[in-house]
Every structure is written in structure tokens, then in C-alpha cells.
Amino acid sequence: MTETIVKPFNLDFDLITGLSESKDTTKRPLSKMKGMYADELAFEAAVQNEDPLVYEFYELDLPQTPGDLLFGTSILYPGKVGDEYYMTKGHFHTILETGEVYYCLSGKGAMLMENPEGDWDIQYFSPGKAVYVPPRYAHRNINLGNEPLVTFFAFRADAGHDYGTIETKGYRKLVVERDGKPEVIDNPNWKE
Amino acid sequence: MTETIVKPFNLDFDLITGLSESKDTTKRPLSKMKGMYADELAFEAAVQNEDPLVYEFYELDLPQTPGDLLFGTSILYPGKVGDEYYMTKGHFHTILETGEVYYCLSGKGAMLMENPEGDWDIQYFSPGKAVYVPPRYAHRNINLGNEPLVTFFAFRADAGHDYGTIETKGYRKLVVERDGKPEVIDNPNWKE
Numbered sequence: 059m060t061e062t063i064v065k066p067f068n069l070d071f072d073l074i075t076g077l078s079e080s081k082d083t084t085k086r087p088l089s090k091m092k093g094m095y096a097d098e099l100a101f102e103a104a105v106q107n108e109d110p111l112v113y114e115f116y117e118l119d120l121p122q123t124p125g126d127l128l129f130g131t132s133i134l135y136p137g138k139v140g141d142e143y144y145m146t147k148g149h150f151h152t153i154l155e156t157g158e159v160y161y162c163l164s165g166k167g168a169m170l171m172e173n174p175e176g177d178w179d180i181q182y183f184s185p186g187k188a189v190y191v192p193p194r195y196a197h198r199n200i201n202l203g204n205e206p207l208v209t210f211f212a213f214r215a216d217a218g219h220d221y222g223t224i225e226t227k228g229y230r231k232l233v234v235e236r237d238g239k240p241e242v243i244d245n246p247n248w249k250e
Numbered sequence: 251m252t253e254t255i256v257k258p259f260n261l262d263f264d265l266i267t268g269l270s271e272s273k274d275t276t277k278r279p280l281s282k283m284k285g286m287y288a289d290e291l292a293f294e295a296a297v298q299n300e301d302p303l304v305y306e307f308y309e310l311d312l313p314q315t316p317g318d319l320l321f322g323t324s325i326l327y328p329g330k331v332g333d334e335y336y337m338t339k340g341h342f343h344t345i346l347e348t349g350e351v352y353y354c355l356s357g358k359g360a361m362l363m364e365n366p367e368g369d370w371d372i373q374y375f376s377p378g379k380a381v382y383v384p385p386r387y388a389h390r391n392i393n394l395g396n397e398p399l400v401t402f403f404a405f406r407a408d409a410g411h412d413y414g415t416i417e418t419k420g421y422r423k424l425v426v427e428r429d430g431k432p433e434v435i436d437n438p439n440w441k442e
Binding site: 155159171182183186187 | 316350351379380384387405406
């Protein structure tokens with residue numbers, strides 16, 4: 059096994075927009091989220107119309123060791139599909155026993171979490187609010203405001219992303235707009 | 251062994267001052283840093299005079315597992331002892347193979363790093379700059395400006411802090427003011 063030595067480095071992330079001048083983001087247009095929003099007609103119409111960019115984030119190219127950390131910003135745009143707020147795909151970590159921290163730089167939103175044991179939780183983001191995602195919790199950002207929701211995140215470099223479980227089973231809960239306000243409801247399509 | 255289940259939670263850290271309204275800081279007055287500044291006369295005079303608060307930071311009470319993360323802010327005040335800028339004690343992680351990330355919220359400064367193999371490095375902080383401290387590197391914040399240097403940090407919850415090595419051997423390098431500007435010099439008191 060060859061060992062890669064990581065040297066100290068720095069990277070810029072604007073404190074409001076989250077954007078870096080020295081790196082490109084990974085982009086998730088709506089078309090990459092098929093099956094994740096409850097209102098499939100609204101989803102198809104939005105994809106046909108302009109396929110909006112829902113979120114983007116930074117991915118570091120570091121060795122995926124248990125001692126390194128990956129970090130960056132996530133920028134989730136405001137919008138809705140039907141009455142469901144724009145959100146990230148959400149994922150478990152492949153190494154389920156690893157947590158993650160998100161620190162909100164700007165915008166308004168929430169982190170929706172659930173673990174395989176059936177516990178779920180929602181924590182709200184506003185500028186200056188850090189949310190801790192403990193080990194075992196799938197986590198998804200949701201934008202509840204009119205501005206981009208920008209967070210700085212850090213997690214163990216070997217944690218890995220398991221998107222498949224969420225893609226197959228969905229989330230237990232959805233966050234939708236009711237009378238102009240966010241409401242957490244059961245996901246009618248959730249599979250045990 | 252009893253297992254502690256960590257539930258999701260949030261915590262506020264002001265994006266400029268770094269201060270939380272819901273938690274107290276751990277405080278490091280200058281008197282707790284005996285032997286760490288090169289100019290011992292200036293050190294003793296400052297401690298006798300008012301023993302200024304040099305820095306403060308947040309410590310979370312989470313289980314120290316390899317899957318959890320500890321995070322918070324560090325607030326390092328501006329000032330000098332002789333011609334040496336205010337700095338944190340600096341530490342290795344007890345589990346040497348664990349890294350740490352610092353994201354600068356406000357102020358101006360640097361992260362001075364060295365590993366047991368003799369490599370050293372300095373990375374500069376300004377608002378929006380993230381600095382990665384790779385595994386094996388001792389790390390110390392240094393305030394090079396006129397405002398508090400505020401950083402948001404995250405590291406593995408079981409990493410641990412080894413302050414003793416730095417307290418005994420010192421750092422290989424010092425950062426001092428020369429003609430109004432920071433300069434990195436060899437530490438005359440460093441012990442191999």
C-alpha cells in the first residue's frame with residue numbers, strides 16, 4: 059500500500075455565498091433527483107421547463123482515511139417542487155457510525171434526519187447555527203427561505219456516501235408548505 | 251460498556267464574534283501559558299499587570315468515539331508578548347493520525363504547524379479561509395491583526411489533546427513582529 063502524505067493547505071469559501079474562487083462545485087440539477095419529490099407531475103414539468111440547479115457543493119480530493127476530514131460548503135437554492143421545498147438528496151454515510159457537522163453561513167432552512175432504528179429529527183438552520191448529525195443518521199438539507207441556504211460542513215474522509223438507501227426507500231418524512239409555512243408530514247411513498 | 255446514543259442537536263456561534271448564547275467558553279489567560287513565549291520578562295510583566303485573556307474556545311461534551319466530531323469556535327485576542335504575537339498553546343492530537351479543519355469567520359492570523367518528522371508549515375487566515383491541519387501536525391493559532399481571530403473548528407471526538415509535548419519542547423518556529431510585519435523565525439529555545 060502506498061501512503062499519501064497530506065500537507066497543510068488552505069481553501070477559500072465566501073462567508074455569505076459559500077463559493078470558492080479556487081475550486082469548482084459538484085452540481086445537482088433537478089433532473090438528477092428523479093423519484094425524490096412526492097409531486098411527480100410538478101417534478102417533470104420543472105425538469106422539462108428549465109431543469110433548475112437545486113444545489114451545489116464542494117468535494118475535496120483527500121485520501122479517504124479515518125484520520126482525515128473532508129470539508130467544504132453546500133449551497134442549496136430556494137424553490138419548491140409542488141408544495142415540497144427544495145432539498146438535497148440526503149444520504150447515510152457508508153460507514154454508518156460516522157457523524158457530520160454543518161454550520162450555517164447564510165439562508166434559512168432545516169436538516170431532516172432519520173436513523174435505521176426509526177428515530178427522526180429536524181433541526182433548523184439560520185446564520186450562525188451549527189447542526190450536529192450524529193452517527194447513524196441520514197441527513198438532508200431543506201431550504202425554507204427565499205435565499206440560498208449556505209452551510210460549511212465537515213466529516214470523516216472515509217465516511218462515504220450511501221445515496222441508494224434513500225433513493226430506494228425514500229425518507230420517512232417530507233417538509234411541505236402549508237398556509238405559507240413549513241410543515242413536516244409523513245411520506246406517503248415511504249417503504250419500510 | 252454502556253453506549254451513549256447521541257441525538258441531533260444545534261448550537262449557535264455568532265458569525266463575527268464566534269460567541270454562543272447558550273454555552274460558556276473555556277478561557278486561557280496569559281498566566282496559563284508560562285514558558286511558551288520567548289520573552290519571559292515581558293510575559294511576567296503582563297501577567298503581573300492584568301493577566302489578559304489570550305483566547306477562549308468551546309468544548310462539547312460528546313462521547314469521545316472515532317465516529318463523533320467535536321466542533322466549536324476559538325476566539326484568539328490581538329496582542330503581543332514582547333514582539334511575539336498572541337497565540338494558542340498549540341497541541342498535537344493524542345491520536346496523532348487525526349486531522350482538523352479551521353474555518354476563519356473574522357480577524358487575521360495564521361496557523362503554525364509542525365510534525366514529529368520535522369516538517370513545518372504556516373497557513374494564513376482571513377475571513378472565509380479554511381485551513382486544513384493534516385494528521386500528525388501540531389497546530390497553533392496566531393493572531394496577526396488588530397481584531398479577535400475567530401475560527402470554527404471540527405475534529406474527531408476521540409482525537410484528544412497532547413499539550414505536553416509542546417510545553418516541554420516548544421515549537422520549532424516563532425512568529426514575531428519585525429518592522430511592523432510578521433516574520434517566522436527559529437525558536438532559540440526549541441529542544442530537539
